[in-house]
Amino acid sequence: MSRDARARTRLPCSHEGMPGGVTSFPHSPPVSALLGARPDAPTLGRREMRPFGVQVSIIEPGGFQTGITDPASLGKVFFHLWERLPTETQAAYGHHYPDKYARSTTVLARLSSSRLSRVTDAMTHALLSRCPRSRYAAGWDARLIFLPLSYCPAWLSDTIVGFFLPIPANGTP
Known part of the structure; x- marks a missing residue:
């Protein structure tokens, strides 16, 4: 349908799934994991639709405060899953791991923006502007953290x- 209309479309995707998925966080929402399975899918779609006159803009938001990223609900789900793990797996991670996980999700939530308008503004620009960009990074963390990390070597981005x-009890820092 888009091919026939010579239209514009936009693909919201996770900035954490940038080239090669180098900035994926283990605590990312399930959406990031799904999009990270094929991080180049939006780019492939853009390239595939271009010969038909369809202009595709990719919107890569950073972290935003929504129900899916709420530390309380993430912690509740994590603790529920933690209780279902075998005791040997729990021992490998250590009994303090769930508390450390809860603290890390709280820190990541504090870094998230509450202004969802940055994403909707990018979508509006992508659909209505005369010359839309091929990619939009919505949010300060998308521009200042995830984008630069995506260009770093894997060892450096993993360290950061x-x-x-x-860190699990039996893991190394």
Whole structure:
């Protein structure tokens, strides 16, 4: 349908799933995991639709405060899943791991923006402007953290992201 209309479309995707998924966080919402399964899917869609005259804009939001990223609900789900793990797995991670996880989700939630208008403004610009961009990074963290991290070597981005994650009891920092 879009091919025939020579229309515009926009693809919201996770900025955490940038090239190669190098900035994916283990505590990311399920949407990031789903989009991270094929991080180049939006780019492939954009390239595939271009010969038909369809202009595709990719919107890559950073972290935003929504119900799916609420630390209380994430912690509740995590603790529920933690209780269902075998005791040997719990021992490998250590009995303090759930508390460390809860603290890390709280820190990530504080870094998230409450202004969802940044995403809707990007969508509006992508659909209504005369010359829309091919990519939009919505949010300060998308521009200042995730985008630069996506260009870093994997070892460096893993090290930086590792500062925000809890370390299992039997793991190494």
